[in-house]
Amino acid sequence: MDFELIVPYIPNLRRYARALVGDRDGADDLVQDTLERAVRKFHLWRPGDLRAWLFSIMHNVFVNQLKSRKTALHVEIDEEMIAAPMPTATGSDVLDLQRALDRIAPEQREVVLLVALEDMTYADVSRALGIPIGTVMSRLSRGREKLRRAMDGEPAQAGLRVVQ
Numbered sequence: 001m002d003f004e005l006i007v008p009y010i011p012n013l014r015r016y017a018r019a020l021v022g023d024r025d026g027a028d029d030l031v032q033d034t035l036e037r038a039v040r041k042f043h044l045w046r047p048g049d050l051r052a053w054l055f056s057i058m059h060n061v062f063v064n065q066l067k068s069r070k071t072a073l074h075v076e077i078d079e080e081m082i083a084a085p086m087p088t089a090t091g092s093d094v095l096d097l098q099r100a101l102d103r104i105a106p107e108q109r110e111v112v113l114l115v116a117l118e119d120m121t122y123a124d125v126s127r128a129l130g131i132p133i134g135t136v137m138s139r140l141s142r143g144r145e146k147l148r149r150a151m152d153g154e155p156a157q158a159g160l161r162v163v164q
Helices: 007-021 024-040 050-069 091-102 106-117 122-129 133-151
Strands: none
Touching (some): 122 133
């Protein structure tokens, strides 16, 4: 098999890993583990969307690592990670975004990052995470709403109403 097909996706994997894990060393370890598994399991890949397959592997490795560590997920974002930073974004804007991302559930954060940071389609995210497209859309909608509220300085539960 031609493993050179994987090489162009390494920067995308690294950027996503950095957003998930929060530090360069942890991200590098996650990418390394992902690539190792991809190479070992390359015989299982069926021609199609290699990018989604690689992100699926990374998702599974990440979830397995979280389960084994049983620690809280912390995401750090710096200006180097953002693929195309807005010219008007300041350091405090990036810190606000980091804090907002910290406030959303890991399942929502994964979907938000894959769609917004990696520019993946809903179908690609669905395949990568092994969840239905409807779940992708739901998690994305809820994650974006929580991010918006957090960026606006609203409390985590603001806007929720109890219907009796």
